[in-house]
Amino acid sequence: xxxxxxxxxxxxxxxxxxxxxxxxxxxxxxxxxxxxxxxxxxxxxxxxxxxxxxxxxxxxxxxxxxxxxxxxxxxxxxxxxxxxxxxxxxxxxxxxxxxxxxxxxxxxxxxxxxxxxxxxxxxxxxxxxxxxxxxxxxxxxxxxxxxxxxxxxxxxxxxxxxxxxxxxxxxxxxxxxxxxxxxxxxxxxxxxxxxxxxxxxxxxxxxxxxxxxxxxxxxxxxxxxxxxxxxxxxxxxxxxxxxxxxxxxxxxxxxxxxxxxxxxxxxxxxxxxxxxxxxxxxxxxxxxxxxxxxxxxxxxxxxx
Numbered sequence: 204x205x206x207x208x209x210x211x212x213x214x215x216x217x218x219x220x221x222x223x224x225x226x227x228x229x230x231x232x233x234x235x236x237x238x239x240x241x242x243x244x245x246x247x248x249x250x251x252x253x254x255x256x257x258x259x260x261x262x263x264x265x266x267x268x269x270x271x272x273x274x275x276x277x278x279x280x281x282x283x284x285x286x287x288x289x290x291x292x293x294x295x296x297x298x299x300x301x302x303x304x305x306x307x308x309x310x311x312x313x314x315x316x317x318x319x320x321x322x323x324x325x326x327x328x329x330x331x332x333x334x335x336x337x338x339x340x341x342x343x344x345x346x347x348x349x350x351x352x353x354x355x356x357x358x359x360x361x362x363x364x365x366x367x368x369x370x371x372x373x374x375x376x377x378x379x380x381x382x383x384x385x386x387x388x389x390x391x392x393x394x395x396x397x398x399x400x401x402x403x404x405x406x407x408x409x410x411x412x413x414x415x416x417x418x419x420x421x422x423x424x425x426x427x428x429x430x431x432x433x434x435x436x437x438x439x440x441x442x443x444x445x446x447x448x449x450x451x452x453x454x455x456x457x458x459x460x461x462x463x464x465x466x467x468x469x470x471x472x473x474x475x476x477x478x479x480x481x482x483x484x485x486x487x488x489x490x491x492x493x494x495x496x497x498x499x500x501x502x503x504x505x506x507x
Contacts, residue, residue, distance in 0.1 A: 211407075213263070242392060317364055419459075
């Protein structure tokens with residue numbers, strides 16, 4: 204098989220990967236997280252190798268869970284370009300997507316306020332995020348942020364709820380679910396990984412999915428887990444309307460919405476003013492965490 208798309212961008216997360224079966228496995232500096240990083244790497248690498256075998260000539264991977272440092276380069280096909288940590292722009296977090304043609308989302312999760320395995324949008328501090336009356340998932344924000352560069356969102360993998368949400372929101376995207384409802388002891392990662400890689404290769408022929416450009420304006424309502432006090436604090440910080448535990452914001456387009464959500468979820472006005480320093484410190488923190496993962500896996504005899 205030789206696919207239509209030759210230059211692929213992969214956005215990789217951990218909750219929908221084959222090694223994450225609990226909140227601790229998604230949490231920074233825990234032993235389950237270290238093991239989940241290894242399995243996440245194996246998932247992504249299986250897709251990468253299959254894409255090259257299927258005709259891709261360039262595969263760029265963006266590590267997009269928590270600190271942006273989860274994937275283990277020593278277990279990744281050296282033909283792929285692994286980019287870790289976050290960038291200011293032109294695409295928030297991602298930076299420059301380069302000359303890639305299509306984007307694939309691996310290991311994703313469902314939206315805040317929905318069922319599914321560890322559902323959240325950007326941060327678990329948001330209990331529910333509704334935009335124009337419906338739940339909004341991360342894949343919509345990520346895909347839309349890449350639309351100005353012409354990237355086609357052709358493939359998505361995550362738990363079953365996440366896959367359903369992606370398929371409804373982004374017409375033509377192909378999905379491959381992972382069943383997170385059973386006992387992980389009965390899960391066979393190699394078999395699922397093989398099917399994942401095959402599905403990703405088949406998506407190289409996806410001629411239906413177009414760059415995702417939902418029309419504005421947007422009205423968003425964020426319900427916070429931390430209560431009314433947290434809502435009041437964030438509303439004052441970013442000059443937003445609020446009522447009880449809900450924040451309300453308006454945006455003229457999806458890019459403005461994404462920027463506002465990033466600010467509310469991760470930043471303060473002071474941190475925003477020194478964003479290069481903020482990101483440098485965040486990325487340093489992530490690199491230290493990944494160093495710890497490598498040490499832990501080596502001690503456990505899992506590094507080989």
